[in-house]
Structure formats: structure tokens, C-alpha cells
Amino acid sequence: MTRTARERTLSRSDVSAMWFFIVAGVALVGVSAYFGIARIVEAAGGRVQVPAVFEGTTGQAPIGPDGAMRDVELQTALLSPDSLSVAGMGALVLEQALAVVSIATVVGCLIAVTASVLRGRVFSRRNTALVSTAGIAGLAGLAGVPFFGNMVANDAFRSISQRTFDNVIMSVNLSHLLLAAFVVAIVTTVFTVGDRLQRETDLLV
Template sequence: MQVESSVRPTRSERIDLWTVIVVGAVAALITIGFAAVRLAGILPNSGVEVLVPFVNTPASLPIGPGGAAVDVEVDQGVLTVSGLPGSVVTFLALAVLVDAVMTLTIIGCLGIVCVNLMKGHAFSRTNPRLIIVSAVVLIAGTAFGSILQTMGANGALAAVSGGSFDGVVASGSIAPYFVAAGLAAVSVAFTAGERMQRDTAGLV
């Protein structure tokens, strides 16, 4: 017979969990709003702002005395482009959607974990599965979104330069992968707790 823990959290712990849920809800609304605004700027294909990465690219900026040009090296810049090819617009729009879906999925999974904790189901089998789903979605969403964004940025750069300037092969941060590893560790801890609880219940 499977026995599931039902240790009710204290009032202070419930307040903390509700705080996390409220913050997550606000973050979800911000994510939806940002995605809507970004898509509204991309889909008309007029004056589309595209963040483009560079690799130690020399440029002159008017940051000297009296606005004098100074030679610098830039690693990213924003291009404002109109009339992009349909494929580039698609890449940029999909990158926004992938990022939004990834964020909303993670918020939803962790929100359900908080609800389970408030119900006293700390070591149910559902919690580690939800955390693993969050980690997998974070890794897949980050990788796929980065690929789409890079393809869109390179397409915008090709449109501006007429294909005479080579874009970057890939770009992005490795921070999300460390976060995913941390989530996986938390899932392992929940699974170990659930197994320990099951073994202990078998001794009673």
C-alpha cells in the first residue's frame, strides 16, 4: 500500500508559498505582455528591431569629446530592418513564442509544486516529475530558442549587408543549463524523500 505524506506547512510557510505563486503569476503576465509587444513589432515586418551578436567587430562611435568618433569593438547591436524575408520573420516570431511557452511552462510546473506543498504533499511522485519537466523544458527551450534567434539575426544581418557580412554561428548564455542542473538536483532530493517515506511507511 502506498502512503503519501500529508504534513501541513506552517502559516509562515504557506505565506512564503503564496508569495512564490503570486510572483509567478505576475511573471507569467509580464511574459505574455512582452511576447505580445514583441510579436506586434515583428509581424508587420516594418522597422523590426533585431538584436544581432558580433564577434570583436570594429566600429566607430561618437563618444569622444564633442561627439568625436572613437574606435571600439562591439559584441552586439540592434538593427532596425524593414522588408525582411518571410523566413526571417518566422524565425524571429518563433523565437519569441518558444521563449514565452518555455517560461510559462516552467512557471506552471513550479506553481503546481507550490500548491502540492501547501496541501502537505511534499514527497508525492508528482513533484519530482514536475521539476524534471521544468528542467527539460528549460534546456530544450533555451537551445531551440537560441537557434531560432541566431537564424533570425543572421537573416536580418544578411538583408542589411546584402550577404557580404558573415553572422555568428551560435550565441547564448550557459546560465540556463546550470539552472536546469540545479532543478534536476532538487528533483533527485524529492525522489529520495519519497522513497525514504515509502520505506519508512513499510516499517510501521
């Protein structure tokens, strides 16, 4: 596509918005990597707080008159174990690494698609592959990060209770995962059809 055709397709505001999202995506990857590394370093130093999900567990909170203690059912809490086992630490490293890699892959693929659009090409086999890769990476992160997070939480429970408290819960949200998979399938299909129509149009020109 010539520069003139590109300029007719993309306005200056379109280009500015795309560059903004490119910069924001790079910043997102950098922030994710920073916090992932910081969390691993803190855990290695014995300063770790682990998000945990509870089921049917009763605790007490000062919510009564004059701060009187009342029973409440715990849903989520932050655990502060003295340390994690080798397996727990390994799960935490995998959790953070998968989060960073999945975010970096999604952002990298979408930036590559955006760069292609800036050059005047929306639908192509390359862009379809990039969108599919971004979708798969996003789904892997949605499923894998909570999975390893659950392993870390279970290790924290064992450390605090000396293996006397059993609260093994898988907190992967299946409905969110299925919805994300549906969206990925729809977007991939749109790019696949768009690529085919683009190639057919190119043959007619």
C-alpha cells in the same frame, strides 16, 4: 496528512510566501505572453529591433575629445532592418512562442508542486515528475530561445547588408546551459530520493 500536522509543518509566513510566489508566477507568464505577442505584432508591422552579437567587427563611437569619433569593437547591438524574410519572421515567432511556453511550463509545474506542499506533501512521484518537467522545459528554453534568436539576427544582417555581411555567431552560453542542467539533475535526484524515503516512512507508520 491531517490539517493539524500541516499547520505544525507550515507557518503562516510560509503559506503567505507560497501564495505570493504563485501569484508572481501567474503574473510572469502573463507578462511574458504579452511581450511575446507584442514583439511578433511589431515585427509583422515592420517595426522590429533585433539584438545581435558581433565578433571582430569595428565601429565608431563619439567617445574622443569633444565627441571625436574613435574606433571601438562591437560586441552587441540592436539592428533595425526594414523587414524580415519569411524564414526570419518564422524564427522570430518560434523564438517568442518557445520562450512563453517554456516559462509557462516551468511556472505551471512549480505552482503545482507548491500547491502540493500547501496540502502537506513535498515528496511524491507526481512532484518528482513535475520538477523534472520544469527542468526540461527550462533547459529547452535556455537552448532554444537563443538558437532562434540567432536565426532572426542573421536574417536581419542579410536584410541590411543585402547578403554581403557574414556574422553568423551562435550565442548560446554553453557554461550556463551546463550549469542549469547540473542543477536540474541535482534537484530531480533529491526529489527522487525524497520520494523513496517518504514511501518507506509511510510503510513504517
